Amino acid sequence: MSFISYLINGISLGSVYALIALGYTMVYGIAKMLNFAHGDVIMIGAYVALTAMTGAGLSPIAAVLIAMVFCTVLGITIEYVAYRPLRNAASSLAVLITAIGVSYLLQNVALLIFGANTKSFTSVVPLKSLSLAGGKLTISGETIVTIGCCIVIMIGLTLFIKRTKAGQAMRAVSEDKGAAQLMGINVNKTISLTFAIGSALAAIAGVLLCSAYPTLTPYTGSMPGIKAFVAAVFGGIGSIPGAMIGGILLGIIEIFGKAYISTQMADAIVFAVLIVVLIVKPTGILGKNIQEKV
Numbered sequence: 001m002s003f004i005s006y007l008i009n010g011i012s013l014g015s016v017y018a019l020i021a022l023g024y025t026m027v028y029g030i031a032k033m034l035n036f037a038h039g040d041v042i043m044i045g046a047y048v049a050l051t052a053m054t055g056a057g058l059s060p061i062a063a064v065l066i067a068m069v070f071c072t073v074l075g076i077t078i079e080y081v082a083y084r085p086l087r088n089a090a091s092s093l094a095v096l097i098t099a100i101g102v103s104y105l106l107q108n109v110a111l112l113i114f115g116a117n118t119k120s121f122t123s124v125v126p127l128k129s130l131s132l133a134g135g136k137l138t139i140s141g142e143t144i145v146t147i148g149c150c151i152v153i154m155i156g157l158t159l160f161i162k163r164t165k166a167g168q169a170m171r172a173v174s175e176d177k178g179a180a181q182l183m184g185i186n187v188n189k190t191i192s193l194t195f196a197i198g199s200a201l202a203a204i205a206g207v208l209l210c211s212a213y214p215t216l217t218p219y220t221g222s223m224p225g226i227k228a229f230v231a232a233v234f235g236g237i238g239s240i241p242g243a244m245i246g247g248i249l250l251g252i253i254e255i256f257g258k259a260y261i262s263t264q265m266a267d268a269i270v271f272a273v274l275i276v277v278l279i280v281k282p283t284g285i286l287g288k289n290i291q292e293k294v
Helices: 002-031 038-054 060-086 093-114 141-163 165-175 177-182 187-212 222-235 240-260 266-280
Strands: 130-132 137-139
Touching (some): 002 137, 002 165, 222 240
């Protein structure tokens, strides 16, 4: 039963990584940039939800919705202020360095507003734990909700990209920004929408992460954000199903690493997986080689 318990916990943690990785993979797939401030948007979303519940006395559902709206606005603002002016920069390093700067800015703003002390997070999940096999296997309500949310969001996002006009515009911008603009697509609005969706998902991921591991600091989103980026690369960055597969596999690897190898080595194992994947299959599990005409 221990193996099954570890597997379920790994899928739960991996589902959080998958939700975060979806933000990375959408922004990279459409805007061709890496938003390394994405992990800190997770932290901001968790703080907003916690403040709404404890400070304003709102229900968990209302708190999550407020966090999603706040992070959506934050994501659009970050794209407009920090990334849009550099979209046509000669070097891609300019955007990367800016993303790191935005990450530290968000962390320090959180330090000024909320302080450095660790806060106890109130779970937003009302479900009770589920006991199976005569009580030998217990699945927490947070685990059930996290896995369910990940599946629903992945399916919904895939349908949105394939079936809606906004989704078709995203795919067109991903293929060729110039040609998409000539066809009447507003590239700026499409990229802003991508950041908005990714940031809203980050808020959900932050709330679910802190519900399962009920502590919150200004640095809470840093490591999960980096691991989610690893998951996006693992699954094939730019692929929505790849982000989900990569996130879940990475979560399972991390939990099994902690259980059977070493808790201190778990993070090293995760990054070792990235190195192996980049050596064996640089495009990731579902990534495709793109041939460019010269």
